[in-house]
Amino acid sequence: MCSVVGIYGNENASKLAYYALFAMQHRGQEAAGISSSDGEHIKTVKDRGLVTQIFKEDHFKILKGNMAIGHTRYSTAGDDSILDAQPVFARYGLGEISIVHNGNLVNAKEIRDELIKIGAIFQTNMDTENLIHLIAKNYEKKRLKDRIIDAVKKIKGAFSLVILSRSKMFVIRDPFGFRPLSLGKLKSGGYIVASETCAFELVGAEFVRDVKPGEMIIFENDEIKSEMIFEPTPKQCIFEYIYFARPDSNVFGKNVYSVRKQMGRELARELPVEADMVVPVPDSGVAAALGYAQESGIPFEMAIMRNHYVGRTFIEPTQEIRDLKVKMKLSPIKHKIEGKRLVVIDDSIVRGTTSKRIVRMLKEAGAKEVHMRIASPATIGPCYYGVDTPTKEELIASRLSTEEIAKYIEADSLAYLSIDSIVKAIKDKKDNYCFACFDDNYPIL
Numbered sequence: 001m002c003s004v005v006g007i008y009g010n011e012n013a014s015k016l017a018y019y020a021l022f023a024m025q026h027r028g029q030e031a032a033g034i035s036s037s038d039g040e041h042i043k044t045v046k047d048r049g050l051v052t053q054i055f056k057e058d059h060f061k062i063l064k065g066n067m068a069i070g071h072t073r074y075s076t077a078g079d080d081s082i083l084d085a086q087p088v089f090a091r092y093g094l095g096e097i098s099i100v101h102n103g104n105l106v107n108a109k110e111i112r113d114e115l116i117k118i119g120a121i122f123q124t125n126m127d128t129e130n131l132i133h134l135i136a137k138n139y140e141k142k143r144l145k146d147r148i149i150d151a152v153k154k155i156k157g158a159f160s161l162v163i164l165s166r167s168k169m170f171v172i173r174d175p176f177g178f179r180p181l182s183l184g185k186l187k188s189g190g191y192i193v194a195s196e197t198c199a200f201e202l203v204g205a206e207f208v209r210d211v212k213p214g215e216m217i218i219f220e221n222d223e224i225k226s227e228m229i230f231e232p233t234p235k236q237c238i239f240e241y242i243y244f245a246r247p248d249s250n251v252f253g254k255n256v257y258s259v260r261k262q263m264g265r266e267l268a269r270e271l272p273v274e275a276d277m278v279v280p281v282p283d284s285g286v287a288a289a290l291g292y293a294q295e296s297g298i299p300f301e302m303a304i305m306r307n308h309y310v311g312r313t314f315i316e317p318t319q320e321i322r323d324l325k326v327k328m329k330l331s332p333i334k335h336k337i338e339g340k341r342l343v344v345i346d347d348s349i350v351r352g353t354t355s356k357r358i359v360r361m362l363k364e365a366g367a368k369e370v371h372m373r374i375a376s377p378a379t380i381g382p383c384y385y386g387v388d389t390p391t392k393e394e395l396i397a398s399r400l401s402t403e404e405i406a407k408y409i410e411a412d413s414l415a416y417l418s419i420d421s422i423v424k425a426i427k428d429k430k431d432n433y434c435f436a437c438f439d440d441n442y443p444i445l
């Protein structure tokens with residue numbers, strides 16, 4: 001996942017970037033960083049950890065200027081060393097540059113190998129560093145804008161980018177628009193671009209529009225210029241609606257909470273079940289469960305509690321930590337559950353280990369029946385565009401049928417929402433979205 005932010009034309013640029021990153025912390029919790037420019041120099045502060053742990057008051061004395069970019073990291077490419085935290089800063093022939101990137105490049109290794117052959121030295125494992133090299137070595141082009149365009153034409157995959165020079169800010173979204181990126185106007189002056197609009201609320205910004213797939217926006221001399229640098233072929237990530245984005249964000253032009261709730265309604269229509277109560281797996285199953293309950297008329301109960309002091313489960317890199325975190329995270333309200341037939345709503349099943357533990361926990365708490373209903377299709381393939389889904393072999397639905405998974409997770413029944421029902425819920429053209437981890441139809445490899 002990851003999140004990116006760019007602030008232009010505001011004297012509190014780095015502080016606003018900080019608040020925006022705080023609002024988007026759910027998109028990555030391994031590391032965070034901010035670069036700012038005062039017109040003469042770019043300064044960067046980055047570290048491992050949460051946004052509130054990294055930044056101290058003194059950092060904002062360093063991060064001066066009216067332009068800033070920021071990033072929260074969730075490792076998909078590279079590793080979790082501090083070197084792989086963003087922004088990626090460099091000095092090169094035209095001065096100083098700093099880049100933040102959300103998404104994954106599918107030809108990163110190819111490009112890196114070519115660059116190494118001609119003598120490039122890399123400091124990080126991130127595909128984002130390729131861009132710095134491509135921009136720096138293109139010395140025939142005298143303008144940074146031209147170098148950036150040449151560089152992004154060489155890379156393939158998912159990229160929502162914000163690039164800071166000493167006096168300009170460039171914003172680019174790949175032609176597929178895999179990852180979201182929105183433009184807002186700050187009430188206190190200037191502009192913001194951010195991965196999710198939940199950041200706009202916190203910093204006091206009005207939503208202007210989404211950055212278009214294939215578009216480059218340049219902020220320079222207090223002006224905004226836009227041009228299409230790619231022919232757009234939208235394939236926006238459907239998983240943003242299912243799981244990643246915060247419910248109060250609008251992504252790809254729609255409110256995430258409303259879409260999730262509508263998916264729950266479609267789930268009730270497509271996959272009804274006789275039950276006494278609808279129970280969400282908190283937090284990501286809540287909106288879909290509300291939709292399911294309203295459509296089916298079955299009462300909604302928050303019968304599983306979540307301990308909010310533990311992070312999301314599949315965001316953590318190792319299996320051991322993941323297992324421990326599931327146990328620490330969820331607990332049932334026994335007197336609500338005893339003797340009841342439950343329809344349990346979750347957003348997705350990845351490895352099946354979490355679902356198994358939830359079903360077992362509910363049965364141990366006295367549930368008579370547990371019917372799992374999943375507000376997305378079965379996840380059968382990995383993501384190559386910036387989401388850290390496990391390998392195909394680790395995805396339970398790539399190996400087992402729905403009936404076999406039901407047996408494995410010890411549920412009385414299991415059913416997944418179909419792609420057609422998701423399309424109904426989003427009320428948009430299917431072709432505008434990527435469903436590759438569900439249908440194996442990868443837009444670019």
Ligand code: SF4
Pocket residue numbers: 178236237238239240382383384385386387434435436437438
């Ligand atoms: S493969 Fe799945 S997670 Fe990745 S961009 Fe496509 S829909 Fe999103």
